[in-house]
Amino acid sequence: MAQGDRPRPERRGFHRRKVCKFCTDSNMKIEYKDPGTLRHYVSEKGKIIPRRITGNCARHQRELTIAIKRARAIALLPFVVSEN
Amino acid sequence: MNRYDLIFIIQSDVPKDEIDEIVERYRGIVANLKGTVVKAEKWGVRRLAYKIEKQGRGFYVLLDFVGNTPVIRELERNLKFDDKVLRYQTVKRASQVSMADIEKEMAGAKKEKPEEIKEVVPAPGTAAAAEAAAPAAPEEAAPSAEEGSKE
Numbered sequence: 001m002a003q004g005d006r007p008r009p010e011r012r013g014f015h016r017r018k019v020c021k022f023c024t025d026s027n028m029k030i031e032y033k034d035p036g037t038l039r040h041y042v043s044e045k046g047k048i049i050p051r052r053i054t055g056n057c058a059r060h061q062r063e064l065t066i067a068i069k070r071a072r073a074i075a076l077l078p079f080v081v082s083e084n
Numbered sequence: 085m086n087r088y089d090l091i092f093i094i095q096s097d098v099p100k101d102e103i104d105e106i107v108e109r110y111r112g113i114v115a116n117l118k119g120t121v122v123k124a125e126k127w128g129v130r131r132l133a134y135k136i137e138k139q140g141r142g143f144y145v146l147l148d149f150v151g152n153t154p155v156i157r158e159l160e161r162n163l164k165f166d167d168k169v170l171r172y173q174t175v176k177r178a179s180q181v182s183m184a185d186i187e188k189e190m191a192g193a194k195k196e197k198p199e200e201i202k203e204v205v206p207a208p209g210t211a212a213a214a215e216a217a218a219p220a221a222p223e224e225a226a227p228s229a230e231e232g233s234k235e
Contacts, residue, residue, distance in 0.1 A: 032175070033091070033146070035133075074091050074173045075132040075142070 018055025022064075030063045032070035035077050042068060046078040086179045087122070087150050087186075092163055092172035093142035096129045106168065107145055113158050119151025120183070122190060136170045148177075150186055 022028050028037065041049050041056075041064055048068055051061040071077040090110075094103055103126070111121050127144035136142065149155070156174055163172040 033089075070173065070175060072133070074093065074144075074171055075134055075136060076130075078133040 020055060020057035020060050022060040023057055030060065030067050032067040033076070035071055038064070038068050038071055038077060042077060044081060046081045085150050085152060085181055085183065087148070087177045087181045088156065089175045089177055090147040090149065090156075090159060090172065091175075092145050092147075093132070093136070093170040094145065095137075095139060095168050095170060096141040096143050098143065098168055102168075103143055103145075106166075107147075110147060110159060110162070113162060114147070114149045114151060114155055117151060117155045117158055119149050119155040120186060122148040122150060122186060123193065124148070132170075139170065142170050150181055150183070 022030060031037070041054060043049055048065055051058070054061070056064065068077060072079050092110075094106060098106075107124055107126065111124060114121050123146075125146040125148075127146065129141050129143050132140055132142050160172065160174065163169050
């Protein structure tokens with residue numbers, strides 16, 4: 001019942017259109033041997049940044065996670081970056 | 085025949101000639117089991133993202149080869165027992181590769197070392213965003229679904 005009474009809140013916030021970088025730029029490849037590019041998709045703590053934030057498409061995000069995990073296994077990327 | 089990438093990390097304090105020897109030995113294993121090494125790259129000493137066996141640095145070697153499973157089995161069996169190897173990882177890049185393609189690639193790589201540019205089939209022209217009849221004539225066209233802004 002509250003729904004009807006309350007004035008509907010206006011859609012807050014702004015939407016920046018995010019596009020998948022890998023879809024736009026065909027030269028950019030997801031390669032586990034290249035920690036340089038993968039770094040952009042990993043947080044300071046070493047966690048994989050979700051798609052919701054990077055704006056990658058599902059397909060590329062999937063490839064990306066695999067690449068990051070492979071890179072971690074051979075110490076090109078950290079599993080965790082601890083503080084101090 | 086499948087194509088694989090094998091990366092292994094050798095302890096950084098191993099002298100250079102010994103590294104060459106190790107790499108040569110693994111190349112030999114591939115060759116013995118009827119595999120072909122497409123390329124062997126020495127990336128040199130790199131910082132490890134985390135310590136492995138209490139070491140912060142390691143010498144990276146990439147072995148790109150074509151072969152069947154026995155090759156991998158033998159390589160990994162040896163790598164496992166090698167005390168100088170800190171870590172190794174094999175990744176399958178492609179399955180059922182034809183030797184003709186590989187030979188072509190190797191021949192191309194020998195001539196010059198250009199950055200490999202894979203031919204990308206141009207995607208069907210990005211259709212310009214069709215604007216939904218913005219300047220529609222109000223007199224002729226029936227009023228389109230109004231998107232009334234309810235507040």
